[in-house]
Amino acid sequence: MPALVDSWRLSFFLALAVIGKATAAGYSTPVFRATPWKLAYATFYGDDSGSGTMGGACGYGNLFNSGYGTATAALSSVLFNNGYGCGQCFQLRCVNSPLCYKGSPITAITATNLCPPNWAQDSNNGGWCNPPRTHFDMAKPAFMKIAQWKAGIVPVMFRRVPCVRRGGVRFSFQGNGYWLLVYVMNVAGGGDIARMWVKGSKTNWISMSHNWGASYQAFATLGGQALSFKITSYTSHETIIAYNVAPANWQVGLTYTSKVNFH
Structure with missing residues (x-):
């Protein structure tokens, strides 16, 4: 009988994997996959320690205590999406700049903040986060994994990726x-x-x-x-x-x- 019960459970969960429904035990079908690479731009804020990036518009507070550390970025409003972009994970690599690190290393970041528009500056000269620009204002330690800090702003390729977390929500x-x-x-x-x-x-x-x-x-x-x-x-x-x-x-x-x- 135990073998039959286990077989029934296996069939049940496999069926859920097909139809994508949540179970009463709190599990659901993984359906999110990495998106295609797209072009954007990236700058940085804060210092080498990342202390200047704590808090932020998502409300995560101390990002070290929250588990996000310095692998974070503030999103332009197009990506921030009124807060629904909070917690999303991205991969970025620097492109088309002599100040990109060789080999185009890829770094992963989590969205933890909003990079607000700066209407006093032109969108191509200081107003980097003005709509409809797609822009990442990265924590400085994250930025320095893909480009030299003196670059200031660099073109990047980015894509959304599934977030891998340890422990529960x-x-x-x-x-x-x-x-x-x-x-x-x-x-x-x-x-x-x-x-x-x-x-x-x-x-x-x-x-x-x-x-x-x-x-x-x-x-x-x-x-x-x-x-x-x-x-x-x-x-x-x-x-x-x-x-x-x-x-x-x-x-x-x-x-x-x-x-x-x-x-």
């Missing part, structure tokens, strides 16, 4: 007993979030609204309840369910880690 809590604001970090797969729901141990699923960057909010009384989350990727449309992420005595200011993540 992280949920950082803010708010109060009547309003829960959650920053979502360490997301694998597409790296981004399109929709999010929260479920208390005494409630049904409650849809959360997009606040800003990588944060979602629910106006609900959730204190004293264990919390579960359901999130859907903006890019791949995968959905995972993370049950009982936070205990009933959860507190704002703390970060809780799920046991599941996207592929």
Whole structure:
């Protein structure tokens, strides 16, 4: 009988892999693949330590504590997409500049910030992040892996790639007993979030609204309840369910880690 049960489970999960549905256990089918290479431009901000890139429009806070380190970039608004670009992963390589490092090394970065438009500058002379330009303002240590810092700005080829993360999705809590604001970090797969729901141990699923960057909010009384989350990727449309992420005595200011993540 155990062998028959295992065989049934295998068939069940294989079927899900075909139709791309999430399971009650919190798994979903990997559907996001690397995109074709495209042309853009890149600059850098901050110093060699990357300290100047902490925080940012995605709300990840200290990027070392969040697991992103200095392999990060601020995106022009075309890529940032009102915050839905937060957490997305890219590969970049410097091209068509004598200040590119030989061999066109490829570096990987995560989107953690917005590079805002600078309408006081021409889009081709200082206003590098003005729409409709596709631009990466990289943390200086990341930029220096593909080009010499004195280049200032270089053409790059880039592509979206799946995010590979260790451990589960992280949920950082803010708010109060009547309003829960959650920053979502360490997301694998597409790296981004399109929709999010929260479920208390005494409630049904409650849809959360997009606040800003990588944060979602629910106006609900959730204190004293264990919390579960359901999130859907903006890019791949995968959905995972993370049950009982936070205990009933959860507190704002703390970060809780799920046991599941996207592929």
